[in-house]
Amino acid sequence: MSAPDYPVIEVVDLVKTYGAGETLVQALDGVSLTVKRGEYAAIMGASGSGKTTLMNILGCLDVQTSGRYLLDGVDVNTLDDRQLARVRNRRVGFVFQTFSLIPRTSVLANVELPLAYAGMKTADRRRRARAALATVGLADRADREPNELSGGQQQRVAVARALVTAPALVLADEPTGNLDTASSAEVLAVLDQLNQLGRTILLITHDQRVAQHAHRLIELLDGRVVSDKPMPPLANGDAYGGRHRPFATPDAKAVPA
Numbered sequence: 431m432s433a434p435d436y437p438v439i440e441v442v443d444l445v446k447t448y449g450a451g452e453t454l455v456q457a458l459d460g461v462s463l464t465v466k467r468g469e470y471a472a473i474m475g476a477s478g479s480g481k482t483t484l485m486n487i488l489g490c491l492d493v494q495t496s497g498r499y500l501l502d503g504v505d506v507n508t509l510d511d512r513q514l515a516r517v518r519n520r521r522v523g524f525v526f527q528t529f530s531l532i533p534r535t536s537v538l539a540n541v542e543l544p545l546a547y548a549g550m551k552t553a554d555r556r557r558r559a560r561a562a563l564a565t566v567g568l569a570d571r572a573d574r575e576p577n578e579l580s581g582g583q584q585q586r587v588a589v590a591r592a593l594v595t596a597p598a599l600v601l602a603d604e605p606t607g608n609l610d611t612a613s614s615a616e617v618l619a620v621l622d623q624l625n626q627l628g629r630t631i632l633l634i635t636h637d638q639r640v641a642q643h644a645h646r647l648i649e650l651l652d653g654r655v656v657s658d659k660p661m662p663p664l665a666n667g668d669a670y671g672g673r674h675r676p677f678a679t680p681d682a683k684a685v686p687a
């Protein structure tokens with residue numbers, strides 16, 4: 431089956447305001463963005479620039495004040511709460527800075543969770559959860575509990591949980607924010623691999639070396655997209671895990687650190 435030709439994300443003039451009157455905050459101020467199937471894009475920007483707000487809307491955890499958002503060709507605004515929950519569960523995979531795994535519950539059960547919510551039969555969800563764990567290199571840890579794993583391994587479990595429903599989109603908000611360099615490299619290698627398998631990934635990060643793993647760099651400032659271009663190479667130092675960067679042009683200017 432060939433992939434549909436509409437983009438995974440199409441956002442037009444997205445506005446999000448919080449509060450009212452004196453306390454009104456314009457968290458997103460007219461963001462337009464298209465992300466095609468198979469892209470790997472990093473979103474960067476200063477604290478408060480609107481990254482998490484954007485990600486929450488893209489992940490259907492929140493709704494925009496105005497503007498249009500099509501996820502996988504579906505206008506999210508037209509969905510009722512039940513349909514929205516279904517889209518959130520099946521079309522989007524989330525990876526958060528805090529791994530948000532359920533403690534004292536096996537790794538396998540953690541990864542199965544989105545499938546349990548989706549009402550899948552036990553045998554089927556076991557099989558899919560094991561396959562997802564194999565993808566992130568943790569097939570042999572299925573019966574452990576999260577606190578028996580390293581930070582990098584826990585985050586790879588979270589990545590397995592994010593991909594177990596075969597979502598159109600994987601959203602990662604500072605996925606390496608709580609990890610040391612070696613663990614960050616592990617998690618980023620898994621994201622690289624997922625992208626090579628055709629998954630669409632949006633990665634929010636403050637760290638240039640993390641962002642290097644993406645092919646496209648979208649920069650936000652005060653709720654607006656101020657730059658959107660192929661990922662330029664780093665001036666010095668290397669991406670965690672030394673990723674090959676096929677899309678960077680040789681003369682692209684490095685972003686100042």
Ligand SMILES: Nc1ncnc2c1ncn2[C@@H]1O[C@H](COP(=O)(O)OP(=O)(O)OP(=O)(O)O)[C@@H](O)[C@H]1O
Nearest residue numbers: 448449455457475476477478479480481482483484
């Ligand atoms: N629930 C909320 N209520 C009111 N204001 C909010 C809320 N969430 C975010 N904001 C405001 O919206 C703006 C954008 O916040 P957002 O969390 O999207 O920034 P961010 O780019 O993710 O920052 P960081 O890098 O610190 O995570 C900020 O000014 C923030 O204070």
Ligand SMILES: [Mg+2]
Nearest residue numbers: 481482483603
């Ligand atoms: Mg944030």
